[in-house]
Amino acid sequence: MYFLNNHTEFSLLYGTLPVSALYARAEALGLDTLVVTDVNTTSAVFELVRLCEEKKRVIRPVAGVDFRNGDEFCYVCLAKTPAGFAEITRFLTEHDHAGTPFPVSAPDFSEVAVIYPMRYLDGNPVLQSHEYIGIRPSEINRFWNYRQRVSPDRLVVLQSVSFQTQDDYELHRHLRAIDKNCLLSRLPEEAQASPTDWMVPPDRLAAKYANLPGILENTIRLLAECRFDVPLRTVRNKQVFGASAADDEARLAALAWEGFMRRYDAADEEARSRVRKELTVISEMGFCSYFLITEDIIRFAKSKGYFHIGRGSGANSVVAYCIGITDVDPIALDLYFERFINPERTSPPDFDIDFSWDDRDEIIEYIFHRHGPEHVCLLATYVTFQNRSQYRELGKVYGLPRSEIDALVDLVRKRSYGWDVPPPSDSYTATILRIGQRMDGKPRQLSIHAGGILISDQPLFACTGLKTMPKGFPICHFDMYTAEDMGFAKFDILSQRGLGHIKDTVEIVRENRQIEIDIHRVKDFLVDEKVRDQLRSHETMGCFYVESPAMRQLIWKLNCDNYPTLVAASSIIRPGVASSGMMREYILRHHRPGSYTYAHPVMEQLMAETYGIMVYQEDVIKVAHYFAGLTLAEADILRRGMSGKYRSRKEFRRIEEVFAHNCRERGYPDAVWQEVWRQIESFSGYSFSKAHSASYAVESYQSLYLKAYYPLEFMVGVINNFGGFYSTEFYVHEARRWGAAIEAPDINRSGELTSISGTTIWLGWIHLQSLEKKTIASITRQQKEGPFRSFDDFCRRVPIGLEQLLLLIRIGAFRSFGQSKKSLLWEAHWRWNDRPSAIEPLFGMEDDLPVLPVFSHDPLEDAYDELELLGFPLCPPFSLIGELSEFRYPLVLATDLDKFIGKPVTLLGYLVHVKSTTTRNGDRMGFGYWLDYSGEFFDTVHFPDVAKAYPLTGSGVFQMEGIVSEEFGHCQVTVSSAVKVPYRKDPRQMTSIPARQAGTVSLEN
Template sequence: VIHELEFSGYFLITWDIVRYSTSLGLMHIGRGSGANSIIAYCLGITDICPIELDLYFERFLNLNRKTPPDFDIDWSWQDRNTILEYIFNRYGKDHVAFCGTNVEFKYRSIFRELGKVFGLPKEELDALAKNPMERHDDNSVVKLVHKYGKMLEKYPNQRSMHSCGIIISEEPITNYTALEMPPKGFPIVQFDMHIAEDIGFEKFDILSQRGIGSINDAVKLIQQNRGIDVDIRDTSLSKDEVVCNEFLSRGQTIGCFYIESPAMRGLLRRLKCDNYKTLVAASSIIRPGVAQSGMMKEYIFRHNYPDQFEYFHEVFQEHLGDTYGIMVYQEDVIKIAMHFGGLTAADGDILRRAMSGKGRSLAALQKVKDNFFASCTAKGHSEALSREVYRQIESFAGYSFCKAHSASYAVESYQSLYLKVYYPLEFMVAVINNMGGFYRTEVYVHEARMSGAVILNPCVNNSEYHTTLYGNNVYLGFMHLQGLESKLGEHIPKERKRNGDYSSLEDFIRRIPIGIEAVQILIFIGAFRFTGKNKNELLVQARLLLVNFKPENRNLTLLQEPVKEFRLPELSRSKFEDAFDEIELIGFTVSCTPFDLLQTKHRGEVMAKDLIHHHKGEVKMLAYLISRKHVPTKKGAMFFGTWIDVEGNYFDTAHFPDCLEQYPFQGGGCYLLLGRVEVDYHFPTITILKMAKMPFIPDPRYSHDKQREFDVHRQIKEDVSMTQRKPYPQEHEIGLPRRKINEQYNIKDVMNNIQ
């Protein structure tokens, strides 16, 4: 089939790119529908064995499918440019270019751009972008922003380059298009991927992600810190590993690729997910489309109560047993079309593509539909039964997800989870250095601390630009200091390696070209604590050293004339001044926890670990806000919150529209929560009835200036994610029968069986 469709070259070019990557020792993940091909597996393009997962080649490629094949290949974000340079050099810069794309106005960009037009300040622009429309101010300017925003939605905003799609042409690419040369330096064609496909080009998707970067860096750190070589590319090491499965079932997956979000951790706990195949299913049903169809709710029910439903038909039991008779995967649509309807796999794929909106020929769909019903009749199925099966295909084919894609994700999830389980400190430092994933840096620092790390602020004699690990000591990197130039953050460790540790503040200033502002940042974060002097003393000393010196003559003067030591009066500091310095400079506390800064001594009546024992009970908790996710419902916007209690454990809350009106979120910080616990399939969630933000102590650095005592408090962060989708269906709206349908039933009987 590959040869007949003339795609051998596409396979071989992809293999050549992967071979080069492997020769450099780089890690890649091959995913997409290409993982349905055992040839791709044998060539090393993918790590997914199609036989193990019963994947269908026809989902990837068949004689009826004229569109090019699809390999999505991920590298670390640090390695992607190396691969791109190889492709452009290997196949010639006259023959290679990126696809173009048209960027459309979306929810946040519309409000930001229009808000600027109407002269709104940054605070109001942020409020428009972060909050759902129903919570925007009701003034005349915002009404105009809404009015024009609706007109602009999905309107072209600007031309750009495709994030990953590369075209390789046999003829010079300029035979087909003029090229644009953006600042990044890679040429772009002036048409998009659909036009490229119509012309006859095959697109190579060269992607990058931070998950692979975290895995790569963790493996290097393990070697440096422990002298152990971990062959993480050997998937048999991590996939379905026993302890990893225990962590999975408890949702202890923060930092791990694709399985760390609050929704995914909740799903893993509801499923008690403890094996590879269940993780593959979870990676699919968490997708917005699958959840939107109601299949996620039905899958959770059937997984937990396998004795409380019957398979719709014997074919569903035989071929969809792994997913309890639900068409979770796109491959499942092909299976039912083949084994129930008697179609070929190629025709089943036409049906799937047409249902998902990707099929372009209505005539082809009608032909396959006619064949489906004719074949069902020939197989002896009643018309009512055939129509119900077709209705299910029609309902779910557009929402289902590619199984090979989910399987590829699951393999990478296991690789990162294995490193988290057995080498937690190295893994969390790697995640921090790769700028994390779903959460802000503070959460990953918290995870490292919970795993036994001692977290230390940057130090000029121990820190690098990135975060470093010495035994159990984690030194935060200079990259986290707000206001410190990255060039300076990189220069400090380079100079130390060339000429040895810094012996004093004076020695540091002599060797590093630096101004008073940058020195103050380093002093306030404690980077000179090795001197034994307190921050106030160091600040005075720094000013004395720098006040009369200009950058161009500092080195000369300091070398000729040693600085006098001055006897300074005792300058006392509050123990919490350091914490407020940390919030201002790195965004979170290191020397204490946020709970230590609260005015109240109350720490809640129930801890997160005990919530599962309080089903239907009311609880009062005190917690630190990590993230909140906006979710639309039929009654208005609601939020799901993720929190940490004083013991450092996570729990989740639900905030419904009527509650949010009276008790809205008021930014990052600690809140007192009152709510009712609902344990849903082993996973406790608190439905919030009341909540109040708890005040922190005034900033002791400004005890003399009452107007600034609470300025830094506003810098305490929260992660907010907005969702613009239709509400998920209720159980009665899903439309999946939980009872077996006999051949003699009529359609009324069928519909009565739908729960």
């Protein structure tokens, strides 16, 4: 009624109220209009619209923005119409993009009301018809000094709302202290709201303004002039790609049938019928332009030679397959089109398109250029306080030392696992725990969604302001859930390193072997015996999505050698399936066909391929629809609920009741349908669509093909994309394991990136830690002018400081010139110290040098240099270790573990990776992945007592004892002890190297 400036929690680190709480308070006070004016953002606007629609618009929404320069309140702008909202968002966006402060006076808006603070009258302004002065309750007495400067009809009530209770006010102050990075006790007064900024009953507020006649009526009249009648689910996406909707329909059909002839046999009536059916549904639902825009993006990428993977639920579409958006054949995999689009689907579908990490930005630039910067933005996400992060922030607000903050966070962690922890004895800790709990899940800042892009029909200012991010791309002010409520179907333009591996490997093979590879011959790869053997032998390191220890174990246990099994493996490894016990059950049924019974004959019809186990999201839709009789709309709600993309559990629980009711009506025994429902619930938040898994499997097969036929080039491609499950060290090891000779960077052979010549791999300069980019650029530039003939020649041609030069010497970059490292180090220091100026050439005439002594050399020195400069040695790490403890049990290699099942063994392992997890009791345990001294891999389990007694402290070689176990052909060791073996002493710090003591154990023994 009188509240023109209301903040939600989207006034980041300022407001405290969720939109729903602000709405509930307005409802309780009987307001018929609710304004939301967050500080410099429009994030809450459509959340408010959604709530108002749900409540049948008993309360009318009004949208605006509270404009502030830092802590300085400038003015509140209220949209009188949707066009006025666009004026506000455009103004907000322009200043955000330019990084300039808001002006003292707002622009001359045409559909916006502007409310200034009372101090604005100090400048004796002439107010326009849309401008007002807001009087706060605390300013009423002081207003008499200004009453001659403003007409009474220009006055309105300015009661700000930022919280609702004393606890909210306390929370607000803590948020402000976090924002200001200051102690709570030193929080400036101007940085926080007034304690009275809450939504008081209207009659109490009105009474305060009794001596200002007309101000209440002005406020009510102004609110009546403002409207934001923008319904949700209004079509937001760009509706026409070409000249008209009819033209789009014809173009999509032409592309689909052209692709059909390329993808399928012309006589394939099943595929032909599916294309006809999909085209009809796509047209009826108005998605022709969505498909064409995506196809246009793919077409541009292909014109640049960029690879892509179309995945997600979009891969369920045969039309998407025919027009080249995906490479997954939905008919061959029996993919369910209704998972992607159906007339009853309650949320808009989207395509997930992966590009290489180094191509994605150019793709996004093309989209902005193609559709116009006012029609394209990246989707936002809210970074929230979670995972106990707020307790560290609050500890700083109270000035606690690091040790006390760590103890506080540990206390919170133990409580989260249900430990019986005594309550804190001091008031500070009690306050932090109470405030921290209130902060949990509250938005902290806007960030960029992983890949979501919106392409709108109208300029985006109609529904959001835009915030410019560091790369220059703008994001909207809302997240994917609000975008979905508004009717947007986003485009997910994602990046990954796996496609970079593939693209680079194809180029490297072309250069190194003069062989052209058509990497899109996926159907050939699926039946290639060499690729099948690669998969069967779980040789997957470097291969996208199937290289992790857990995935390698699963492939091993499934004896996986075909595409359908790999697709299933990509889904059953997800936490929802694995934690429910269904992953193990799937493996059992895979190995023992006929040893199980289906819960119901309908389940056999629906899921014979997965042995009656729900593995994919599509399974849930099918079961809900065909087994339980839910409508496709209800099944889609169920799918969203179990995929973690549904905010309200209320609707999800309603579907659960419908599911139970329908099953009872169909006469299913309670035990049957309850087991089916248990499987559905176990997916919670982690399930994949089958199409998603199939798309990942296609990319995995492309990687597997390259590794099977071109392993060395493939590993170079992996190394040069700096991404994967493992560090560079282990990809280098894998290349050596497949026959490569690994060379440290060489001044004439190496470039910025790693390269290959024949079977020799030359590490790139980029791997040399602390080597500056400008040094690399200078080296590569001079290499183009001709090879370096000597150390002196290099120093004359490349401008380089002494420290950078020493890095090159220590890594052995000049070894081809026949001089030892020590002589070069001596020479560099001697010449550098002899120079009068760093600008002059480093070296004079060669005969100026004195005669150098003969230096001794230990290969171990090179290993320590490599450890420091590359992060890993180029020799086997086992050659660095010193004394070993006596072996109580046989020392076993990875390849021999199957001969010791159930027996205690000793292992030496170089730590590759450890996965830490938490038991249900909150105890930490781990799973190790190791290299043995023959270069093969093995797995270990470290239960909580062992993990605590023998922590795996960083990389290195460990001497372990444990019991060998076997499951489905895969062996692992349950460790009982693990002690790190010390490396031999660094000879660079010694004058002489002592021999090993007699009686110690060594690998040579």
